[in-house]
Amino acid sequence: MMTTAVKEVSGRPAEPPEEPTFEELAKRVDDAVAAVADLDPSARAVAEEMKHAIEAIHRAGLITIVRRLRADDATRSALFELVDDPVVHLLLSLHEIVRPDPTTHANRVLQSVRPQLQGHGGDVTLVRVEDGTAYVRLQGACNGCSMSSVTLRNLVETALVEGVPSITAVHVLANEPEPTLIPTDSLFPARRRVEEGWAKAGPVTDVPDGGIATFELRTGSGRDVSVIVVKLDQRLTAYVNECAHEALPLDNAVVDMDNGTLTCPWHGFCYDATSGECLTAPAAQLEQLPLRTDNGQIWIRVGP
Incomplete structure (x- = not known):
């Protein structure tokens, strides 16, 4: 009754409380992480376990939401629009619900073969991924013309094409003077x-x-x-x-x-x-x- 009376006197319904901005929420997270770092080991372990438990609940809920939206033709397009939003994409990526973008995925794959390249005096840098093609630069022995260099080049190409579904070809760019050092x-x-x-x-x-x-x-x-x-x-x-x-x-x-x-x-x-x-x-x-x-x-x- 009291709520109704207030609405009638003001002439319009009460406005809902204003939602916090993303920046405000992010600051709360930053402050909480800093506070947890200052706890003693036993208290910090409890706080970390609570964090992991809450993240597990969030991940399970997000997976359910994504599956429901993807299963219905009427809502699938809305899901795709949401995933394109940087904040939503970041949230889903953090919970490993969506695949990383091709550049991130390709860098992870290259990191797995980098020890083999460096063991033969070479290395690789991913320049960009464009229209299904990964453009890379090879350094050291990888950029030579010996049979071992060809083997290392093939190692990079095989790793990217087989390891990243969106990459179908690899193009080796000519080396340029290093611009940063x-x-x-x-x-x-x-x-x-x-x-x-x-x-x-x-x-x-x-x-x-x-x-x-x-x-x-x-x-x-x-x-x-x-x-x-x-x-x-x-x-x-x-x-x-x-x-x-x-x-x-x-x-x-x-x-x-x-x-x-x-x-x-x-x-x-x-x-x-x-x-x-x-x-x-x-x-x-x-x-x-x-x-x-x-x-x-x-x-x-x-x-x-």
């Missing part, structure tokens, strides 16, 4: 580099392998630029310190050395750590910056 100790003096828009970031040793270092740099015109440098398998890559999703900083991003990925700590957007390509939303891209080394120091071109 070019030693120039004997080419240009530091003074000239500064004049051309290069800023000295710090020692190479400041960036741990499989990790990230953040540098606050200044352009020649006095503009401040925050930059992150990622080191993966001793290879350095520099990016503007902004996630392509909402320009939030990537200081605490997670680097996965096995998959070669960089994951934003805010909303889970995943990037190829060496190219900056967004694997969660392919239209997005981190802004990569030219990087060189000189006498053990990192130099990054941030503009005039």
Whole structure:
């Protein structure tokens, strides 16, 4: 009766409470994870078990929802639209309900054969996957013309075609000068580099392998630029310190050395750590910056 009376006096029904934004929910998760990390071992174990139990319930419920939507012609198209949404796709991917995108899947497959390649003095880099074709670059012995090189090239092709259903062909691209790590100790003096828009970031040793270092740099015109440098398998890559999703900083991003990925700590957007390509939303891209080394120091071109 009281609720009815309130509605009649106001002239319109009460509005439902406002739903929290995705950013607010993500912050709650971040705060909870940080709090769990500070617990003593026994309490942390209980909290982790609760987390796994809740995730198992969520996964079971999501699987039921997906199966019901997929089974009915009237709802299947709605399911496909939902899966295309970056947030929904990320949620389903985390619970391994949908297959990873071809680039992520291909990188995982290549990681499984990389020890064999490196054992013969070679390596492989996935450049892109387009229209069912994987474009790769081979390094070291893999890029030669000996019979062993041919065997290693065939190993890469077989692994991708057989391991990734969406890949039907592999194209080996010609090698190019590495854009992210070019030693120039004997080419240009530091003074000239500064004049051309290069800023000295710090020692190479400041960036741990499989990790990230953040540098606050200044352009020649006095503009401040925050930059992150990622080191993966001793290879350095520099990016503007902004996630392509909402320009939030990537200081605490997670680097996965096995998959070669960089994951934003805010909303889970995943990037190829060496190219900056967004694997969660392919239209997005981190802004990569030219990087060189000189006498053990990192130099990054941030503009005039």
